[in-house]
Amino acid sequence: MKISVELTxxxxxxxxxxxxxxxxxxxxxxxxxxxENPLSTQVYGDYDEVMEVLxxxxxxxxxxxxxxxxxxxxxxxxxxxxxxxx
Numbered sequence: 001m002k003i004s005v006e007l008t009x010x011x012x013x014x015x016x017x018x019x020x021x022x023x024x025x026x027x028x029x030x031x032x033x034x035x036e037n038p039l040s041t042q043v044y045g046d047y048d049e050v051m052e053v054l055x056x057x058x059x060x061x062x063x064x065x066x067x068x069x070x071x072x073x074x075x076x077x078x079x080x081x082x083x084x085x086x
Contacts, residue, residue, distance in 0.1 A: 001047045002078035005054065008040045012067040019068075023061040027053070033080055040071075044080040 011019050024041055027034045030053045033044040043050055058070060 001076065003047045003050055004075045004077060004079040005043045005050060006040050006073040008071040009061055010069040011065040019061060019064045022064060023057060026057045026060065044078055
C-alpha cells in the first residue's frame with residue numbers, strides 16, 4: 001500500500017535549524033522519495049518502509065532537541081505527482 005506523509009518538525013528552542021536539517025538529510029538518505037518546501041517535508045513510498053524509516057528518524061530527531069513538536073499527516077495514496085485540476 002502506497003502512502004504520502006507530510007511532516008513538520010518544530011523544535012521549541014533557539015538554534016533549531018541544525019535539528020531540522022539533520023532530520024531532512026536523514027530522510028533523504030533513506031532511499032525514499034522525499035520532497036521539501038519551506039513549510040514541510042513530504043515522504044512517499046510503501047507504508048511499511050515509510051513507517052519503519054519514520055519510526056527511527058523521528059526518535060533520532062527527538063533525541064537532538066529539548067522540546068519540540070512533530071506534525072504528521074498521512075494519506076493512503078501516492079501523491080508525489082499531484083497536480084491541481086482546478
